[in-house]
Amino acid sequence: MPGSRRNPVVVNFRAHELNTGSEEGARSDFEVMIAQLVDALHPGARRISPNPGDGGIDVFLGRLDDRIVVWQSKYFMPRVGRSHRRQITESFASAQKNARAFGYRIDKWILCVPSSMDHPTTLWWDDWKSAQHAETSTKICIWDETGLRSRLTRPEAAAVVAAFYPPRGGAPQPPAEAEGEIVVPSTDLGPGASAPHGPADQHPRGGETIRIAGRTCLLQGDPQQWRGGDAWVLRTGAATVMATPPSPARFRQVLIRRPDPDADAHAEAIETQLRLLDRVGGRRGLPRLLEGRVSSTEAAVLSARPAGRTWREVFGPVAPARARPLDRVTAVGLLTVAERLADVLAGLHDAGHTHRALTPDGVVLPDPTDPRGTPALRDLGLAGVRRRPGEGPAEYRAPEQERLGFHGAEVGFRTDVHRLAAMTYHCLTGRPPARGLPAPLRAFGFDVPAELDEVLLASVDPDPDRRPARPGLLIPALRAGIDRLARAGH
Incomplete structure (x- = not known):
C-alpha cells in the first residue's frame, strides 16, 4: 500500500544517555552515531580526530585541499533553545576560520541535533542561516530529530539503528546482506558450544531486560548466545546495569540447566575472570569489575564498559575498496595507541592471563x-577460557588458534603479540599482513626505522616460536617508529 511503513524505526535519542550513563558520554556516543550514519549514507565521509582541535569539523565529505561538506553534531536535549545559539554560532565560525586558514571551501554545513528547536530559536535559526549564507556562500542545513529519524529508516542505515537503537522487545529485522558478503559468527566460547539456529533457540534481544548476576540489565544490542543441548546456555554482550546512575557494562553469563562437563568449564572460566578482575580490574587499561556470581545455576561476570571511540572507528581498517596507507599524522597516532596497548596487554600477562x-x-x-591517556580493553576476551581450535574472532586470528597442537604457556602470550601486530600493520598499510612474507612498511611509503619493520614482521610470523615472546618487546620499536615519523613533520 503506497505510503505505508513496514517495520518502522522507533528511535529514542535518550538511548545515548542510557547507553553511556552520563550526558558527557551521550555527547560522544551521539557524535559516533552521526559519523556512522553519514558514512552509511555518503560512503567516503571521514571524521576528524582532535589534535588538539578538530578544525570545527566532526565529519566531512570531500577533500581538505578543495571543497567539503561538513556535519557538526550537538547533543542538545530535550530541545534546542536560546542557551544553545552561541554554541551553534561558534561552531560555524570555527569551521569557517579553519577553512580560510587551510585554503579549502565549505559548500554545505549541516547541524545534527537529536531534538527540535523551540519557536523563538526556529525564528532565530532562519534569520541566522540566511545571514551566514550571504556572508560566506555556505549553505546551512539541519538534521533535527525528524530529519534524523527519517534518514535512520533508510536501508543503508539499518546497521546504525541496530548498534545504537535496538528495539524494545521482539526480534529486530536484520539488515539485508550485502552482495558477496558472508557474516561468520565468532567461535570463541570454548568447549561444546553451538550457535543458535532455529526457533527452539530463541534468546533475548536488544532492548529487553534480563537478570545477570542478580542485577537487572538492559541489553544493548542482541547478545551472542550458544547452547550445549538442554544443559546450558552461554551469553556474551553489552548491557546497561539499571542502577542510579546506570552503568554501561560487558557481560559473560552461563545458565546451567543440569550438570555437564562443558557447563562446568564455562563456569570455571567465568570464576577465573572474576578473580582476575577482583585482583587487577581497573588498573591501566583493564576492565573494572561491577558484579559477579558463581552458583550451581548461574555463573556471570559484569565489567564496566569504557566510554569512547574504538580503534576501528578511528583507525579502521576500512573496506578494501577504500583502503590506503595512513597519512603520517594518523600513523603517529595509531603507533602511539599500539605502544600503549602493548603495555596494557603486558599488565594482563603479568597477572598470568592472555x-x-x-x-x-x-x-x-x-x-x-x-596526551598521556591509556587505551582500554573492552573486556578480558578469552582470559581463563580453555583453548580450542577455531577460538577467538576470525579477524586477526593467529595460526595456532586455528588448530590443535600449540598449547604451551607461551602460545597465549605470542597469540596476543600476533593479533596486536596484525591490527597495527593492517590499519597502517590498508592491507592485512600476508601469511609468510608481508611487505615491509617502507614498501608503503612509510619512513620508519628498520627496527619497526623487523619487529612487526616477526610478530605476525605463522610460527609462534619465531615471534617476540611478550607484547612489551614491541614497545621500543613502536616508540622508534613514532619518533621517526614525528620528526619528519618538523
Whole structure:
C-alpha cells in the first residue's frame, strides 16, 4: 500500500544517555552515531580526530585541499533553545576560520541535533542561516530529530539503528546482506558450544531486560548466545546495569540447566575472570569489575564498559575498496595507541592471563585531549577460557588458534603479540599482513626505522616460536617508529 511503513524505526535519542550513563558520554556516543550514519549514507565521509582541535569539523565529505561538506553534531536535549545559539554560532565560525586558514571551501554545513528547536530559536535559526549564507556562500542545513529519524529508516542505515537503537522487545529485522558478503559468527566460547539456529533457540534481544548476576540489565544490542543441548546456555554482550546512575557494562553469563562437563568449564572460566578482575580490574587499561556470581545455576561476570571511540572507528581498517596507507599524522597516532596497548596487554600477562580475542572493536581509545591517556580493553576476551581450535574472532586470528597442537604457556602470550601486530600493520598499510612474507612498511611509503619493520614482521610470523615472546618487546620499536615519523613533520 503506497505510503505505508513496514517495520518502522522507533528511535529514542535518550538511548545515548542510557547507553553511556552520563550526558558527557551521550555527547560522544551521539557524535559516533552521526559519523556512522553519514558514512552509511555518503560512503567516503571521514571524521576528524582532535589534535588538539578538530578544525570545527566532526565529519566531512570531500577533500581538505578543495571543497567539503561538513556535519557538526550537538547533543542538545530535550530541545534546542536560546542557551544553545552561541554554541551553534561558534561552531560555524570555527569551521569557517579553519577553512580560510587551510585554503579549502565549505559548500554545505549541516547541524545534527537529536531534538527540535523551540519557536523563538526556529525564528532565530532562519534569520541566522540566511545571514551566514550571504556572508560566506555556505549553505546551512539541519538534521533535527525528524530529519534524523527519517534518514535512520533508510536501508543503508539499518546497521546504525541496530548498534545504537535496538528495539524494545521482539526480534529486530536484520539488515539485508550485502552482495558477496558472508557474516561468520565468532567461535570463541570454548568447549561444546553451538550457535543458535532455529526457533527452539530463541534468546533475548536488544532492548529487553534480563537478570545477570542478580542485577537487572538492559541489553544493548542482541547478545551472542550458544547452547550445549538442554544443559546450558552461554551469553556474551553489552548491557546497561539499571542502577542510579546506570552503568554501561560487558557481560559473560552461563545458565546451567543440569550438570555437564562443558557447563562446568564455562563456569570455571567465568570464576577465573572474576578473580582476575577482583585482583587487577581497573588498573591501566583493564576492565573494572561491577558484579559477579558463581552458583550451581548461574555463573556471570559484569565489567564496566569504557566510554569512547574504538580503534576501528578511528583507525579502521576500512573496506578494501577504500583502503590506503595512513597519512603520517594518523600513523603517529595509531603507533602511539599500539605502544600503549602493548603495555596494557603486558599488565594482563603479568597477572598470568592472555586475551586471545583482540580486535579493533575491543579497544577503546583514550580521551583525545589527554596526551598521556591509556587505551582500554573492552573486556578480558578469552582470559581463563580453555583453548580450542577455531577460538577467538576470525579477524586477526593467529595460526595456532586455528588448530590443535600449540598449547604451551607461551602460545597465549605470542597469540596476543600476533593479533596486536596484525591490527597495527593492517590499519597502517590498508592491507592485512600476508601469511609468510608481508611487505615491509617502507614498501608503503612509510619512513620508519628498520627496527619497526623487523619487529612487526616477526610478530605476525605463522610460527609462534619465531615471534617476540611478550607484547612489551614491541614497545621500543613502536616508540622508534613514532619518533621517526614525528620528526619528519618538523
